[in-house]
Amino acid sequence: MSYGEGSPRPASGFELWSWFFMRISGLLLVFLVLGHLYIMHILNSVEIIDYNFVARRLANIGWRTYDWVMLALALFHGANGIRVIIDDYAHRPGWRTFWLTLLYVVTFILLVLGTVVLVTFPFPA
Amino acid sequence: MGLYRGYRGSQGQWAWMLHRLSGVGIMLFLMMHIVDTFLAGFGPQVYDHVMAIYRAPLFMVLEVVLVGGVVYHAVNGLRVIIIDFWPNALRWHKSLIVAEVIVFLVLFIPAAVIMLGRLFG
Amino acid sequence: MQVTLRIRRYNPEQDREPHWEEYRLEADPTDRVLDLLNRVKWEVDGTLAYRRSCAHGVCGSDAMIINGKARLACKTLVKELSQPITVEPMRGFRVKKDLIVDFTGFFAAYRSIKPYLINHDPEPERERLQSPHDRERFDDTTKCILCGCCTTSCPSFWANPDYVGPAAIVNAHRFIFDSRDQAADERLRILNSRDGVWRCRTIFNCTEACPRGIEVTRAIQEVKRAILLGQR
Amino acid sequence: MRAAVELAKYPDLKVAVVSKLYPSRSHTGAAQGGIGAALGNIEEDHWEWHMFDTVKGSDYLGDQDAIEVMCKEAPEAVYELEHMGLPFSRTEDGRINQRRFGGHTKEFGKAPVHRSCFAADRTGHMILQTLYQQSIKHGVRFFDEFHVVDLIMDGRRVAGVVAIELATGDLHVFHAKATLFATGGAGRMFKVTSNALALTGDGLAIAFRHGIPLEDMEFFQFHPTGIYRLGILITEGARGEGGILRNRHGERFMERYAPTIKDLAPRDVVSRAIYLEIREGRGIDGKDYVHLDLTHLSRDIIETRLPDITDFVRTYLGIDPVEEPIPIQPTAHYEMGGIPTDVDGRVIWDAQNTPVEGFYAAGECACVSVHGANRLGTNSLLDLVVFGRRAGRHMARYARESDWPALPGDATDWAREQVERFLTRQKGEKIGAIRARLQEEMMDKAGVFRTEEGLTEMEGILKELEAQYQEAAIDDRGRMYNTDLLEALELGNLLECARATVVAARNRKESRGGHAREDYPKRDDANWLKHTLLYREPDGSVRIDYKPVVITRFQPQERKY
Ligand SMILES: Cc1cc2nc3c(=O)[nH]c(=O)nc-3n(C[C@H](O)[C@H](O)[C@H](O)COP(=O)(O)OP(=O)(O)OC[C@H]3O[C@@H](n4cnc5c(N)ncnc54)[C@H](O)[C@@H]3O)c2cc1C
Ligand code: HEM
Ligand code: SF4
């Protein structure tokens, strides 16, 4: 147990915003992700999806924005969720730092990768 | 997870564990998904090669699980949000779980049928 | 009727690991589990260690895990339970001996939320007035006997003993929503931290476990909302 | 704990609370009904009326100077609790709500009055919590789960206590300028009791062994409404809210015993009435219990004013008090006697009120005597806050003015010997068995009704049990959390208290308040309007002395309700 006798622990308000963000992003994700899944997996299917399919879809700037917003929200939402989980289970300070760093790095890389694709994907000439 | 064994908790406990599992699962998938989409940047051959893997039957079943996970996570997430922002919902929290299961089934069963139908059809 | 009682025992002076021990006893369906423990201690094996005092659910001494749920041994009747009856020490706490666990952190968490009325105004000659409606506002959480059933049933607490736990939040609620108290902001600030209310994931085990029938989750949610919206 | 809060206000003093339980587990938390004070929030009330009721309730054995102090300071003490944060139930205009309670009347006995200030039916719980909270606020140090085994004496002055730490089994010496005992009652000497398993009269026995007297130990209150067989209390508040006692014929029998205030007569009167009903064969189904009937009250009143007892009844009896009457029987409840003190909580040696330097007592273990031969409901909580506070003040003054008492070198010897005896002996009678016999026999022979014959027999039995106890053995020979050892020590204390009770009861040849002799059914003011003081001689025998009753305002009269 790490808290001292009767001493208030520091409060930054960060957890409040994290909590709030999880809920708001969750709400938006309901539409984005379920919509995405519906289009990709129900209306279409992996059998149909190929490079051309993706290319056609991304030709539309609207879809690009849709995908990017979804990507970013899902990443942040998911990463924050994982952060909470790490906080829960990784108690040794060393390990906790390790996992958290790993998470942040991976999230950042993925965000960059995802953004790069969406921005640079060649528009059909 | 050994910690959770043997405690006969409320339905809330199971709902939460599933939420956590599905959350992590989706996150892992998302990571993979970003990578594969990124590969699309390398041109059609590479991407189509990756998509071929997704078409393996095993992956198609996993896809169903993924959809189930997302649907569950979404529905349960909504339930949590309702409880958080609408005080009166606390009174009905048990009914909410029942409602959640129903909504989940209503969304998931048809989806699964369509998707598995493809696999076998 | 004949009952089988399985108790998870651990004696730090002898055992390296906890182990189960089984006792067969004659019991009435209306006996309390505490009666069974007493019978074991007084008639069979005096080394069995557990806490108890009031024997009717008002002192909060004998919280333990009975048949997989956090309960007070003195408020659980044999007839409510399926056989064999299993009794384990509270979860998420360090076991000191048999059913006795370390409460240090629990009370430290309780103290951390400043569990006392803070009011800087000069004291009136008679009572401070409070309408029945204002009194009603925190009635539920005044019932807490600090037994720890809620905290020991919370999966978030098992995962992370740094979480202040529902019991401390319940007691903070008791003051935050008391119209006579003036330190609500301070308590809210304390609870608005990583190990404060946000660790609660609305699992509801606590509400189910509370032997005083306190709607623990509701109290926690009210505190969360007070932090979020700044209103009481 | 009330004393500790008072003391903690003096920053130059170091205050510690030593308790064998976590303080929040003390039995004060079980008190349901309320705390009496003539606030007059519901109807007109005066402290003189309260005083009259208390004197009359005590069967004129209470010391009227002390009672006057208590009743006069009651409103202030209650307001103070309110200021500390105690969440009293409120009236419509925001004041502390009050209810009627047994024996509390207006205009010197005319009709029941609303005097008991309450927080639903968990007033004691709220007092305990509030005082614990205030102690935390004021930085009192707590030694939780330290069991006091012995008192340290420096000649005739008290120098602290010896306590065993439950977690480790270590003996600790607490060296103090002023020591206060608030160790609660000794109800566990009886089989059916509302008292906690921890109420084993430790403080009484410890003081007694050091030659400090015990006062009025023959007066033990049996509360009329304990849940049948379990002894769990159904508060008098249940009758305050309108509950009625009925026998097997459904008859409201209290009309015969107390025509004016009926079911709200004091506890000794009602308990005896129930016993008589049972003896006449009017118990329910001819068995040894009667019914407490709440069914004519609305569900709302029962559930909002008496939520806890509703819960007890539902849990332990599987009965809904809204629908069905509750089976009840008298239950051993309150020790009127105890360590004699003056109005400042100072323990005294003798009838001349010579104080024991550095030693204080408050609460149920003390005998100020405000309860005399029978305590009125709500007066115990009041007793402990009023006199706890006064004792705290006096202790502060005393501690500042006095030097440290010397700490004798052999302070822990007696305690160590007791502990080692049990830790080393291999074979002997089981503690549980001795205690069970004690409780059974006490209930039978020193319970609501007593006779010369029964008490004499009981003295013999006690000798036997005492001998067995000397040879008793325990199973647990470890050091850490040895609760087996503690129970053994507690039994020693119980036996001591039981003996004091029986000796005093046999000695007092009259019936008064909580002491009813079948062979002497009348009160006898000519010979017995005096307090008993018991001394334990070094050889273990008990010497009896007396102390006059202080009578100021109200002359003894026949006690009729
Ligand atoms: C069920 C019930 C209902 C009641 N209802 C009312 C009511 O409505 N109104 C009213 O006025 N009164 C009521 N009473 C009476 C009143 O509650 C008690 O008389 C009073 O609470 C006693 O308080 P206390 O502080 O003396 O003792 P307790 O609260 O019993 O405290 C004793 C303390 O001493 C400690 N202790 C004991 N022995 C040792 C030792 N050897 N070493 C260390 N610590 C020790 C214990 O750990 C405990 O903390 C009721 C009593 C009961 C049992
Ligand atoms: C579809 C809509 C979604 C909704 C409504 C939603 C809702 C929520 C909510 C409310 C929480 C917080 C739970 C709590 O505090 O108890 C949460 C946690 C989480 N979410 Fe989502 N989410 C959604 C999609 C996603 C996606 C797409 C991912 C993956 C990238 C994800 C991963 C996570 C993770 C890992 C957690 C943490 C789980 C935990 O702490 O137990 N969620 N979600
Ligand atoms: S809230 Fe309930 S379960 Fe938790 S400590 Fe208080 S009484 Fe026990």
Ligand code: F3S
């Ligand atoms: S079980 Fe735990 S997570 Fe919250 S609702 Fe209760 S505290």
Ligand code: FES
């Ligand atoms: S013994 Fe007091 S709550 Fe169980």
